[in-house]
Each structure stands twice: as C-alpha cells, then as structure tokens.
Amino acid sequence: MPQVNPARGLRRIELSTDAPEATADFYSQLLGWSVLAEPDDVFGGWVGDRLAVHISPGEGGWRLVFGGTPARPLHHGAAADRGRVLHGPWAPEPRPGEPCWVELAGEADADDHYTAELGWHVREVDTTTLYEAELDAARRAVAGRCAADGDLAAGWLVYFSVPDVAAAAAIAVELGGSVVVAPHTAHTGLAAAIAAPAGGVVGVLQAPAGWGGSLATTTTAGPVEAMP
Secondary structure, three states: OOOOOOOOOEEEEEEEEOOHHHHHHHHHHHHOOEEEEEHHHEEEEEEOOEEEEEEEEOOOEEEEEEEOOOOEEOHHHOEEEOOOOOEOOOOOOOOOOOEEEEEEEOOOHHHHHHHHHHOOEEEEEOOEEEEEEEEOOEEEEEEEEEOOOOOOOOEEEEEEEEOOHHHHHHHHHHOOOEEEEEEEEEOOEEEEEEEOOOOOEEEEEEOOOOOOHHHHHOOEEOOOOOOO
8 A cells, every 4th residue: 555644633623514694603703803795605614824624605514624635535535635724723723713633433443444544542531532744753643433322423523623512512402502521521622513504513622732732742652553
C-alpha cells in the first residue's frame, strides 16, 4: 500500500439542511457567528476572518472534509480534499464559536478505514479511541471515536468552543433547540450536545485550551503502534 500523508485536521465543515437561513440564525445566536449570505441560499458562519461552517440547502446533515489527497469520499459522511487545514491540532487555537474537536460515534471497524485512508494512528485512552497524526516525530490527536449510544446517533459529531457550556445549553433551549446530552465532564473537558430546531446535533466544549480541549496538551512523542 502506498504511503499516506497523515490528515492533520479539517479543511472545512459543511452542513446541509432544509432550513439553511433559520439554522444559520440559530447558530449565530448560540455561537456568536457573523453570518454572510451567499448565492443559492448558502450561508457562511464566520468567526473573525476564519470560516467556521458553510450551510446550504439539502438533507445531508454535517459533512467533515479533512485535508488530504486525492479528493475523495470517506465513510460516515466525511471526505478528503486538498488544501490548507483550517481546524486541527496544528492550526490556530480555536476561538469561541469555532470548531474545536470532532468525534465519531461508531464501531471499531471504523479504525481500519481511517488509518488506511488518512494515515492516522490509533491510541486508546480510557474508554475513548484517539486518531492521531504525526508531525516532526510528535503525534497529536486529530479526532476521537466512541461507541454509539441512545443519546447520539452514529456518525461524526462536531464540537464548537463556547465560553460557558451551561449558558450555551440554556441559550439553545431559549432559541427553540434542545439539550441532547447535558453538561458533563468528558475526556476533552466540560462538554454538552445540543440539537438545533431544524435538526442536527452539535457538541459544545467549554473554553478549550486548543484542539481537543484537555487533549491539547497531550502529545505522544516517538512511535506508537497503529492498531492492526
């Protein structure tokens, strides 16, 4: 098998919904985005000069696009595409409203797919599986995987940075959304999961120190065996 350059983060995040304008308005109030309207009922959610999410008409839900070549679809609604990584452990520290972590709710057979396709290594930490990429002989967590359960459907979950998780959960309810997973301490820090009124679930993570929150300071030096 040819050598795969490891995907060190996300090129972009896309959300397709049958109510793009209302969804963009919900997240702008929840996460503090500046929303810019584009042609064909597409909306960009911006934090300063960095694009957080593209929202467009459709029914596909969240789609994560990792940096990697060639451009191609991946499992669980993800994809790879060439170009600069905007969000990840080597990208700028996530500001409030920006993506700060991604986690796959799925089974262990996903590990083989992502290690082969994106050049990741797998490391087990407590009950969480970490997908790590390497740069200059150090490995950092790019994403995680946990078992799907009754609260979260199988697939990728995007986390956004917020100053206060409890306040974000309360705002979501005021805006007509709901709290899918109440604020709790996770391996990444204080987190919760929120559903928008038009559908779709996101995670929120309180004041993460970097990509992955509490995991941002965890770097694996030297070789770590990838799972077979």
